[in-house]
Amino acid sequence: MQRVVWAGLASLAVSVLGMEAEAQVVPDNTLGAASSQVRADRIRGRDGIERDSDVIEGGAQRGANLFHSFQQFDVPEGRGAYFGNPADVQNIFSRVTGADRSEILGTLGVFGNANLYFMNPNGILFGPNASLDVGGSFAVTTANAIQFGELGFFSATNPEVPSQVLTVNPSAFLFNQIAAQNPPNITNQANVDFGLRVPNGENLLLLGGNVVNEGGDLNAFEGRIEIGAVRGVGTLGLNSDGSLSFPTDVQRGDVVFTNAARATVTAEQRQDGNIEITARRIAFTERSTLQIGVFNPQDRIFLEQRQAGDIVLDATEQIFVAQDSTIENVVAAGAFGNGGSININTPTLEVRDGARLSATSSGRGDAGNVVITATGSIIFQGTGSIDPSSRSTHRSSASTEVFRNGNGNAGNITIETPILEVLDGAGLIANNNGQGNAGDITIDGNRVTFQGVGGIDAVNNKLPFSSDALSSISRGSIGSEGNRGSEGNIRIDTSILEVLDGARLTTSTFARGSAGSITIEATERATFRGTGGTEDNGQPRGSGVLSEVAEGGGDDGGNIEITTPILEVLDGAQINAQTSGMGNAGNILVQGAQTITLNDAAKILTAVNRGGIGSGGNINLNTHSLTLTNGAQLTASTLGRGNAGNIYIQAETVILDRNSTISTALNVGAISISPIGRRGRIILNANTLSLDNRSNITSSTFGVGDAGNITINASDRINLRNRSRITNRVQQGATGNSQTIRLTTPQLSLRGNSRLSAATNGIGQAGNVIVQNADSIFLGNSTISTQIGATGIVPRLANQPNRSQPADQRSNILLDTNSLTLNNGARITANTANQGDAGNITVRDAETISLNQSTISSAVGENASGQGGNIQLNTNNLNLDNARISARTQAQGRGGDIVVNAEDTIQTTDSDIETLSDSSSSGDINLSAAQIRLRGDSDIRTQVNQGDGSGGNITLSADAIVAFDDSDIVTRAPEGQGGNIRFDTPAFFGEAYIPDTRAAENSQVEVDASGVRSGVVTAPDVSFIQNSLADLPTSAINTDQLLANSCIARTETGGTFLITGTGGLPAAPGNDAASAYPTGEVRAIPTEEAPTDWQPGDPIVEPQGVYRLPDGRLVMSRDCFDQQAK
Structure with a gap:
């Protein structure tokens, strides 16, 4: 697209090269007796310079209007052409009826204050040294005719004597030329002494097929500048304020500013007019400028506030601003007044290579707004060349700013377009660096993209600029308290938002004013991706969104609100609300x-830096x-x-x-x-x-x-x-409490050395870990823990090392679950390694608790001064396989207790339930279940390794307690009081049970309560069971008779059936049920028929069914009748 624009610019520029005016002012005869008359004279202009000139007199006067007509009209360089101005004439109309364009290379003037309308349908050129010396407004046009309401026309292509009724002000310009590839141009190269300038308060109008301002200046201080381009048939209305009305069906031409061209309107003593450009395509290149604003020349003091006008650009195809060109509406330093707006309406807007749309204030007054509406797309891209004075590059941008020393509010930026792209260091900026509020940035589009970095920001020592939307309040330089302004907001409504490669959306405050909010509504997607450039700390600058209270800021940061179905923050991008000043982050x-x-x-982060x-x-x-x-x-x-x-x-x-x-x-x-x-x-x-x-x-x-x-x-x-x-942690060197971790879920699973932990290594309490309403908790080689670390200190125990903390003030673990499973080195631990009690571990309402090669433990470390925590397990079934439940203390604090309440079974295999102490008293163990079963090398143990600490008590409550293999139940305190062992059960069975023994790994069940003062072992009297048992014979069943030599007879024939022991043989699955009535008796097979003892290889005679004997016993055998038949 940029290449197309440049081709158009080249064709327009070439058309004006190498032209010199040879002929001068030549009247035609279309006015009859009122024809224009030309005489030579030497005229001193309003600039005080005398020059040879053509003086134009005569013409047809109609009321306050004076009409002139020429075959050709040129003004050579160094000469002048002046229209006479009768006293009662307010408007002078000049037409060229010949075929050549007019070349104004010298001065075009009017002796009086009448407005001058200059019309040549073939085109007009103002050379580099051209100038205006008029007392009123000036309008130059390539129109075919000028209309006067309903009264008639003044035409250059159909020249006639103007009607006597053309006494009113002109109302329209008529174009009746068929659209051409190269319509007639108005070209301005005038750049000496303000170029083409009208007096203050007057208007300057250029209306051609194309209008090219090639290095020229256009000036209308306190007035207005109107530029339009028409390349087809149509009528353009001329309003009373000097503005044009373009019908929608008129085909437009192009307007081009190039080679540092300028157009300026200022408000020095009163309200400004506007600069308005209406065309098909509008282009500003090569440091060209469109400027309007409030200025204060010669340091004059104005007590009345003034108002700058607006800049209005309206294009039907494209507006192109490039190569450090500027469209600006300013309140200059020392001026008192408000800036006007920049309003742009176009299908496509491109702002490239350091070009700027800027509404600013450096004086006492508000900056204006920037409003852009594009039906196609808007692109801001790149940065310009390096400015030697600032050693910086300008960034392509739309901005509204109050600069340092300025006192006023920044304006707003409003953009409405389907596609917005801000690329390679370009930006949208609404800042206040002086005194006042920052502006809002509002974007309404379908696809909005901010991407990349570029250029050099020497002022802020940053390389490079990021593409961004920025609204900020900086430190004020007026007064001691700095800027008190409030926020400017950023709002983006779009289908798709993309902020990429170091680009950012930013609101910030550096002063006593709050930063603005950032609101994003993306109906399809919002994507923030990548990095570009570096931060002040040398780190990569992430793309994203930033709301900031900067260092020196004295108020709150703004909020960031994003509404979108898809939010992507990728590859180092950030959404960040932070404060480095005296204010809350957003x-x-x-x-x-x-x-x-x-x-x-x-x-995504919020931070107090x-x-x-x-x-x-x-x-x-x-x-x-x-x-x-x-x-x-x-x-x-x-x-x-x-x-x-x-x-x-x-x-x-x-x-x-x-x-x-x-x-x-x-x-x-x-x-x-x-x-x-x-x-x-x-x-x-x-x-x-x-x-x-x-x-x-x-x-x-x-x-x-x-x-x-x-x-x-x-x-x-x-x-x-x-x-x-x-995790929830108090780190080393910190002062504060760890807090609670609370998980509510049906299923909790930790695998692969994962951890759920609350800990302190500083001065403060470790928090709790609570899991509630769980159907299952599974730990595979993972940990749930609370801990007071090696540098952790609980303050209220620092001077009372032997004082125990209340249970609700410890760092406890509470698991509320139906099923708890620990496998493969999993751990649930509550430890203390310094000053503070270990927490309690509680598992409640569990159907099953299973530990396989895993541990539940509470520990007091070697250098700790706290008490051990308790372990309490409430469950229906507890199963331990090569596992451990342990409460241990290696310091002076008492070890914790272990309490297990099982409705059904406690079963351990090669596992330990123990409370251990290196020197102080160990905790108690209380186990309660319907059945307690110990298998393999399973121990229930309380032990004090040294010192006079007491061994903990062991209490086992069950309907039956069974101990096999090398399972031991012991409490030992070699230098202190041994703990007591109490069996609260009607039945205790111990395989090879040996009471009061201290041997280890002897494949015998041991029960021992030893110490300097041994504890008491209270066990049930199970002798009645032992006395009722008899040794069984080596062969408990006469299998030969039962299986080979007996059968069931339905007669009284005698026989034998021998079965001993306490049980019987059940019916085989799938067999018919045994009769409820006696069906026969056991009878031996006759000796001569009886087979010899069965040997391998002999046939197997299978039983045929289950038979009930007269005494009610059931026998699995065969029918004797069948045997005899055989």
Whole structure:
């Protein structure tokens, strides 16, 4: 598209090269007796310069209108052509009826203050040294005729004597030429002494087939400039204020500004007029400028506020602004007044190579607005050449700004287009660097893209610029308190938003004013992806969204709100609300999403940075699916004096994979200032939560203040795999409490060395871990733990090492589940390694608890000063296979107790249930079940290794207790009081049971309560069972008679049936049921028929059924009748 525009510019520029005016002013005879008359004279112009000139007199006067007509009209360089101005004439109309264009290379003037209309349908050229010396407005046109209401026309192509009634002001310009490939141009190269300038307050109008301002100047101070291009048939209305009315059906031509061309309108003493350009295509290239604004020449003081006019560009095909060209509406330094707007209406707008659309204020007054409507597309791309004075490059941009020393509000930027692209360092900017409010940026489109970086920003020491939309309040330079302005907002309504490769949407405050909010509504997708350039700290600059209270800022940051079905934050991109000043960071809200995806170190974060004073913002995500992969982060943190924000997630599915993190943190140097429980919380509601490959959900404190609670409600399941973690921690050097981790889910699964943990390594209490309403909890080579680490200190116990904490103030583990399974090295632990009690472990309402090569433990470390925690398991069935339940203390604190309440069975195989102490008293063990079964090398043990500590008591309550193999029940305290062992059971069975023995691994069941003072063993009297038992014979059943030599006879024939023991033989599956009545008796097969003892290879005679004997016994045998028949 850029190439097409340049081809058009080249053809327009070539047409004016090498032209010199030879003829001068030649009247025609179309006015009859009122023909124009020309005489030579030397005239001193209003500029004080005398020059040889043609003086034009005569003409046809109609009321206040004077009409002239010429065959040719040229003004050579250095000469002048002046129209006489009778006293009662207000408008002078000049037409050229010949076939040549007019070349004005010198001065065109009017002696009086009449307005001058100059018409040549063949084209008009103003050379480099051309100038105007008029007292009124000036209109130059290639129209065919000028219309005067309903009274008639003044035509150059059908020249006639003007009607006597043409006494009114002109109302329209008529074009009746068939559209041509190269319609007649108006070309301006005048650039000496303001070029073409009308007096202050007057209007300058250029209306041609094409209008080319090639290095020329157009000036109408306090007036207006109107430029239009028509290349077909049509009528253009001329309004009373000098503006044009273009019908929609008129085919337009092109307007081009090139080679540093300028057009300027200023408001020096009163309200400005506008600059309006209407064309098919409008182009500004090679540092060209369109400028309107409020100025203050010669340092004059104005007490009345002035108003700059507007810049209005209207094109039917394209507007192209490039190569450091500028369209600007300004309030200059020292001026008092408000800037006007820049209004652009076009199918396509391209702003490239450092070109700018700018509404600014450096004085006392507001900057204007920038309003762009494009039915096709808008592109801002790239940066311009390096400015030697600032050593910076200009960025292609639309901006509304109040500069330093300015006092006023920035304007707003409003863009409506199907496609918006801001590329390669270009930007949309609504800043206030002085005193006042920043402006809003509003975008309404179908596809909006911000992408890339470019150029050099020497002022801010950044290389390069990022493509962005920026609304900010900077430090004010007037007064001691800085800028007190309020925010400017950014709002984008689009189908697709893309912010790529280092581009950003930013609202910020550097002063005493709040930053603006950023609102994005993308009905299809919002994508933030990639990095570009570097931050001040040298890190890659991520694409994304930023709401910031910068260093020196004294108010709150704005919120970021995104509504979209698909949100993608990828490849290092960020959505960031932060504060480095004295104000709260903004919140981040994402709603209406089907999917939210963060990938490859992408981040959504709120932060209080180092030196900041204020609370971090909250993050609130509402989506069907949330996915974080490859180091993605969702975090709320503080490094300053303030609280970290909270994170709220509402989703169906949440997936974290490959080192991804959801976290809140009070970092090193940070100081929290809010009530307990209000900071740094993570609340996640979902159907399914999955963490894989070292992913984490964590809340921690590295500074002064508590970590936040972690609350997760998953209606389906929670899965942690491959070293993934959910943790709540007080880090070393921090002062504060770890908080509760609370999971509510039917299924919790931890696999592959994953962890669910609350811990402290600083000064503060470790938090609780609670899992509730679970159908099942599964741990495979993973851990659930609470811990006071080697540097952890619970403050209230620092000076009372022997004082026990209340149970509700410990770091406890509570598991509420129907099924708890620990496999392959899994652990549930509550430990203390320094000053503080270990937490309690409670499992309640479980149908089954199964441990396979796993551990449930509470421990007090070697250098700790706290008490051990208790372990309480409430279940129907407890199964331990090569597992351990342990409460141990290696320090002075008492070890914790172990309590197991099982409605049905406690069964252990090669497993231990133990309370151990290196020197202090060990805890008690209380087991209660219907049956307790110990197999293999299973021990129930309380033990004190040294010192005068007491061994814990062991109480076993069951209907029956069975111990096999090398299972032991012992309590030992070599230098102290041994604990008591109590069997609360009617039946205790111990294989090779040996009481009061201290041998180990002897394949015997041992029960021992030894110590300097041995404990008491209370066991049931089971002698009645032992006395009722008899040794069985070696052969309990006469199998020969039973199976080979006996049968069931229905007669009284005598026989024998021998069976001994306490049981019988059951009926085989599938056999008919035995008769409820006696069917016969057992009879021996006659001796002569009896077979010899059965030998291998002999046929097997199978029983035929089950028979009831007269005494009611059931026998499996065969019928004797059948045997005799055989």
